[in-house]
Amino acid sequence: MDDLNNTLLSAQKLLGAQLIYDTPEGRVSGIIVETEAYTAEDAASHSFKGQTERNKMMFGPAGHAYIYFTYGMHYCFNVVTGLVGAGEAVLIRALEPLEGIEIMKRNRKRDDLLQLTNGPAKLVQALGITKDQNGADLRTGKLRVEGTSAMQNNQITYASRIGIKQDTHRLWRFYITQNPYVSK
DNA sequence: CTCTGGATTGAC
DNA sequence: TCAATCCAGAGG
Numbered sequence: 001m002d003d004l005n006n007t008l009l010s011a012q013k014l015l016g017a018q019l020i021y022d023t024p025e026g027r028v029s030g031i032i033v034e035t036e037a038y039t040a041e042d043a044a045s046h047s048f049k050g051q052t053e054r055n056k057m058m059f060g061p062a063g064h065a066y067i068y069f070t071y072g073m074h075y076c077f078n079v080v081t082g083l084v085g086a087g088e089a090v091l092i093r094a095l096e097p098l099e100g101i102e103i104m105k106r107n108r109k110r111d112d113l114l115q116l117t118n119g120p121a122k123l124v125q126a127l128g129i130t131k132d133q134n135g136a137d138l139r140t141g142k143l144r145v146e147g148t149s150a151m152q153n154n155q156i157t158y159a160s161r162i163g164i165k166q167d168t169h170r171l172w173r174f175y176i177t178q179n180p181y182v183s184k
Numbered sequence: 185c186t187c188t189g190g191a192t193t194g195a196c
Numbered sequence: 197t198c199a200a201t202c203c204a205g206a207g208g
Contacts, residue, residue: 036191044191054204072201074192091191121192163191 003148004062007081007088011037012156012174013148014079014090018098021127022142028103028127030095030117032145034175034182036161038078040087043166047087057135058087065143067124067134074121077129079138079145093120093162093173096181103128119183 004010012035020029038045038058046055046068057066058080066078066089082088095117097104104116104126117123129143138145155177160168162183175182 038191046191049205052205068191069203070190071192072190072203076191078191093191119192161191165190 004079004081005083007037007039007090008172010079010081010148011035011090011172014092014145015156015174015176016154017148018146019092019095019123019127020099020144020146021129022144023100023103023128025103025128026100028100029098030123030127030181031098032092032094033096033179034092034094034173036091036093036174037081037172038089038091039082042170042172044161044164044168044170045087047089051087055087058089059085060135063138063145065133065136065138067129067131069131070121075124075129075131076120077124077133091120092123094118094175094181094183095123095126096179097126114180118181122183 014032014035017032040047047058051059062081064080066080078089078091080089097116107128108126117126133143136143157175157177158171159173161173
């Protein structure tokens with residue numbers, strides 16, 4: 001979790017890092033295998049039109065969580081990056097399940113390992129992350145990211161982001177090449 | 185206050 | 197291909 005000022009670089013360095021959530025039921029964790037970068041100069045970003053009540057965590061200190069509610073039923077999880085006031089973040093889009101897999105299956109109401117965490121709202125549901133983690137410090141809390149320099153032998157694929165209608169030309173989606181847990 | 189659409193998912 | 201489901205953000 002060092003060097004989070006450069007958002008594009010951070011999105012790539014987060015690949016291979018571990019996302020951990022310590023819950024009363026036990027620890028759930030996974031390896032980050034897919035990310036997307038968002039900045040304030042980017043029309044697809046929540047921060048594009050400036051700070052609002054929903055996106056204010058994006059303008060806060062790097063290394064904290066930005067969690068938002070969307071489509072009337074889903075939550076997505078971001079790692080805030082960039083300088084304070086910049087409005088930048090990295091969306092975590094997919095994990096490779098590591099610990100607490102039985103808990104994840106229960107949370108997701110599904111048994112297929114490949115379908116547990118291969119999407120931004122799926123991994124939030126699998127880990128049991130809720131809105132009360134919005135703004136949480138990811139270095140010290142029960143929700144944490146550890147080991148951002150794990151990507152050395154893995155190959156990164158660059159692609160256009162999913163589900164956006166603006167600035168689609170930016171290749172700001174990153175994932176570990178051929179990893180089976182990357183979203184569709 | 186009303187209206188619109190969304191950084192998605194799962195079923196058909 | 198499309199419904200679910202509801203709130204943030206924009207406009208009046």
